[in-house]
Amino acid sequence: MELIEKHEEILERRAELLEQMESRREQLKIQRTKQVEKSEAARHRNITLLQDLQKIEDRLRGRQLPRPHLLALETRYWASVEQSVPAWEHFLLGKGPHPTDGPGQPPRRTKQTPSTAKGSGLPPRPKPRTAR
Structure with missing residues (x-):
């Protein structure tokens, strides 16, 4: 009787372990599938980037x-x-x-801004009148 009980315990333990192994195998399978999808997406992205770089390079070479x-x-x-x-x-x-003034031409006058007019000896400008 004792051996039968021991055998049943071992079979139950074996069934649990098999279940755990199957569950772990499914998890690994899902992880691999996701990894493959990510890898494919990265490969596609890299190919697109390389094609874009090639187009840019060709455009730069093609400029006349x-x-x-x-x-x-x-x-x-x-x-x-x-x-x-x-x-x-x-x-x-x-x-x-x-520089374009010749020897017989009178020298040209430069335009004066208010800052240059003050020091050039010109009289001050009249102040605007206020309305009364």
Whole structure:
């Protein structure tokens, strides 16, 4: 009798363990399925990102440089600007005549702002009258 009871206990314990193992196997199966889904989503996202980068790279390579005659014009323009800077520098600093004034032309007057008019010896502007 004792052996039969012991045998039944062992069978019950075995059934419980088998149930636990089956439950654990199902959990692992679900985890693997989720992991595969996440992996596929990441792979798809990476492929999309790589394609976008490739498109951007192709667009950057495909941009045409400005035409040679435009590049030449731009280069000559900036060279002339650099050459004329010294002539304009004195005028812009208020230390010399306008660069386009010739020897026979009267010097040009610069526009005066209120801050420059005060120190130039001009009389003060009249104050606005109030209505009586």
